[in-house]
Amino acid sequence: MKVTISLIKADIGSIAGHVVVHPKHEELARKKLQEAKETGLILDYYVFHVGDDLQLLMTHQKGEDSPEIHKLAWDIFVEATEKVSKVYKLYGAGQDLLSESFSGNIRGLGPGVAEMEFEERRSEPVLVFAADKTEPGAWNFKLYKIFADPFNTAGLVIDPAMHEGFVFEVVDLLEGHAVKLKAPEEVYDLLALIGTTGRYVIRKVWRKIDNEVAAAASVTRLSLIAGRYVGKDDPVLIVRAQHGLPATGEVLEAFAFPHLVSGWMRGSHTGPLMPVSLRDAKCTRFDGPPRVVGLGFQLHNGLLEGPVDLFDDPAFDHTRRIAEEIADYMRRHGPFMPHRLGPEEMEYTTLPQVLAKLKERFVKVAVK
Ligand code: F6R
Ligand code: MG
Ligand code: MG
Numbered sequence: 001m002k003v004t005i006s007l008i009k010a011d012i013g014s015i016a017g018h019v020v021v022h023p024k025h026e027e028l029a030r031k032k033l034q035e036a037k038e039t040g041l042i043l044d045y046y047v048f049h050v051g052d053d054l055q056l057l058m059t060h061q062k063g064e065d066s067p068e069i070h071k072l073a074w075d076i077f078v079e080a081t082e083k084v085s086k087v088y089k090l091y092g093a094g095q096d097l098l099s100e101s102f103s104g105n106i107r108g109l110g111p112g113v114a115e116m117e118f119e120e121r122r123s124e125p126v127l128v129f130a131a132d133k134t135e136p137g138a139w140n141f142k143l144y145k146i147f148a149d150p151f152n153t154a155g156l157v158i159d160p161a162m163h164e165g166f167v168f169e170v171v172d173l174l175e176g177h178a179v180k181l182k183a184p185e186e187v188y189d190l191l192a193l194i195g196t197t198g199r200y201v202i203r204k205v206w207r208k209i210d211n212e213v214a215a216a217a218s219v220t221r222l223s224l225i226a227g228r229y230v231g232k233d234d235p236v237l238i239v240r241a242q243h244g245l246p247a248t249g250e251v252l253e254a255f256a257f258p259h260l261v262s263g264w265m266r267g268s269h270t271g272p273l274m275p276v277s278l279r280d281a282k283c284t285r286f287d288g289p290p291r292v293v294g295l296g297f298q299l300h301n302g303l304l305e306g307p308v309d310l311f312d313d314p315a316f317d318h319t320r321r322i323a324e325e326i327a328d329y330m331r332r333h334g335p336f337m338p339h340r341l342g343p344e345e346m347e348y349t350t351l352p353q354v355l356a357k358l359k360e361r362f363v364k365v366a367v368k
Pocket of ligand 1: 017018133232263264265266286287
């Protein structure tokens with residue numbers, strides 16, 4: 001059977017600053033998604049959070065970009081804002097809901113969306129990842145490791161189904177166009193783009209031999225939608241695993257290195273991406289460090305069996321310790337780059353005001 005998985009998320013307010021979603025948000029979302037399941041609109045759902053982002057995972061048969069599914073998510077975010085965020089005066093109530101009303105597709109309205117439709121295999125392991133205090137480009141490094149680096153994914157060399165490689169769709173967030181690049185033959189071109197994480201973002205990955213979809217990520221950039229700082233676009237990712245696709249352990253291997261991402265405090269700092277369990281999916285130190293949760297499911301006729309809380313595991317303790325060390329090291333740079341992002345990547349800055357104030361005091365000097 002053909003199934004669509006939609007993971008739709010939004011920051012609609014949180015407790016004690018930008019720390020964590022309110023349990024009542026999740027309660028309300030579960031109630032609404034249960035109703036939608038009973039009417040047959042969706043097949044199944046799972047509600048969770050990472051930091052201040054409420055995550056709605058849904059399975060259904062309406063295909064990608066379904067107005068009904070997107071409206072369901074939008075209405076839940078609006079209702080949770082009204083009935084929870086506003087009642088408890090949560091911080092940043094309704095923050096990611098950038099539009100007054102729904103207009104057929106949730107993309108461009110603020111919430112982040114990752115979706116993929118496929119024929120359910122005989123056994124279908126699906127992994128979902130959600131990160132807080134970072135941006136969609138944070139997945140570029142992970143997706144490259146998983147689908148293009150044989151030092152991460154042994155199957156690229158060993159498994160005949162993967163040996164031909166994968167196709168990456170890269171979206172240019174500034175120009176609003178996308179290009180498909182093949183690995184391994186075009187990896188240098190691919191890396192030339194996706195190394196610029198604030199602009200070129202991987203949205204989809206397919207297996208080359210048969211075009212089977214393997215991964216889907218969210219690619220919104222809120223500040224480009226709103227034209228002002230409205231928080232980072234804390235991204236989500238769906239990955240199918242096993243049997244001719246990277247094994248679950250090969251997908252997770254990419255998370256064992258806490259690579260540096262943009263985001264953290266005020267969306268304007270570089271820090272390590274720390275894999276955590278659902279229990280630790282809240283942002284504290286310097287509003288972070290940026291965190292990622294991973295959940296594993298088995299699909300069966302569109303139903304979600306699980307989850308396995310993938311980073312709730314001593315195998316990732318060492319990664320977390322390294323992440324803490326990197327966090328310490330980066331923090332000691334205070335307001336200096338590269339801990340603080342470059343001016344063009346900072347979500348907001350006082351630089352124009354400072355320069356305006358000092359305008360009269362600048363004097364000409366020879367620099368050549
Ligand atoms: C980062 C984030 C937080 C806030 C910070 C300041 O994406 O959401 O780090 O930027 O807590 O928030 P305000 O300006 O609302 O006090
Ligand atoms: Mg927030
Ligand atoms: Mg967030």
